[in-house]
Amino acid sequence: NAGVTQTPKFRILKIGQSMTLQCTQDMNHNYMYWYRQDPGMGLKLIYYSVGAGITDKGEVPNGYNVSRSTTEDFPLRLELAAPSQTSVYFCASSYRSTGLDTEAFFGQGTRLTVV
Amino acid sequence: RKEVEQDPGPFNVPEGATVAFNCTYSNSASQSFFWYRQDCRKEPKLLMSVYSSGNEDGRFTAQLNRASQYISLLIRDSKLSDSATYLCAVTFSQAGTALIFGKGTTLSVSS
Numbered sequence: 001n002a003g004v005t006q007t008p009k010f011r012i013l014k015i016g017q018s019m020t021l022q023c024t025q026d027m028n029h030n031y032m033y034w035y036r037q038d039p040g041m042g043l044k045l046i047y048y049s050v051g052a053g054i055t056d057k058g059e060v061p062n063g064y065n066v067s068r069s070t071t072e073d074f075p076l077r078l079e080l081a082a083p084s085q086t087s088v089y090f091c092a093s094s095y096r097s098t099g100l101d102t103e104a105f106f107g108q109g110t111r112l113t114v115v
Numbered sequence: 116r117k118e119v120e121q122d123p124g125p126f127n128v129p130e131g132a133t134v135a136f137n138c139t140y141s142n143s144a145s146q147s148f149f150w151y152r153q154d155c156r157k158e159p160k161l162l163m164s165v166y167s168s169g170n171e172d173g174r175f176t177a178q179l180n181r182a183s184q185y186i187s188l189l190i191r192d193s194k195l196s197d198s199a200t201y202l203c204a205v206t207f208s209q210a211g212t213a214l215i216f217g218k219g220t221t222l223s224v225s226s
Contacts, residue, residue, distance in 0.1 A: 041219075042219045090158055102164070103149075106159055107158060
């Protein structure tokens with residue numbers, strides 16, 4: 001029972017490099033989210049998607065891009081990495097956002113360092 | 116004003132103590148409310164949803180006060196294993212809106 005799978009778990013990037021953080025869920029969830037968590041801070045929403053083909057900005061979208069071509073996958077793209085993007089990134093999914101079946105399931109996180 | 120606010124703590128309590136956390140939200144249209152638990156260097160996991168009438172799960176009790184726009188979490192008879200960060204989260208009533216988290220409150224239970 002895989003749930004939400006994120007890859008890679010760790011990554012070191014140089015300033016200006018680009019990379020894609022992968023996220024896959026096998027629960028047929030409609031909603032998927034990307035959050036970043038800085039030390040001692042809560043989760044800040046980067047982007048989210050309510051279904052395939054639909055994405056929307058969260059609280060801190062600058063410097064990131066997403067796509068949702070399938071229900072299962074929601075990759076996060078960093079085009080020009082900056083030290084301010086050093087963080088732990090969590091992908092999550094849920095069946096709904098309100099009402100029943102709203103529990104969000106998280107991946108194990110990607111620890112990204114930009115140097 | 117931030118959408119979801121929590122007292123960051125840390126709360127340091129002895130085993131057996133009762134501890135309460137509050138979380139305020141700014142959007143009166145908020146619809147769904149949750150408490151998540153996050154252990155150090157791990158992903159958050161749902162502790163409990165918060166219902167309008169309040170709900171209890173063992174030693175944990177969650178309350179919602181819509182008039183004052185806050186939710187609370189009460190932990191009775193604290194255990195060492197309760198040491199973690201507790202995050203409140205809310206969604207809004209419009210369809211298609213996302214789950215917004217507070218910064219979290221850190222609890223440390225000592226023997």
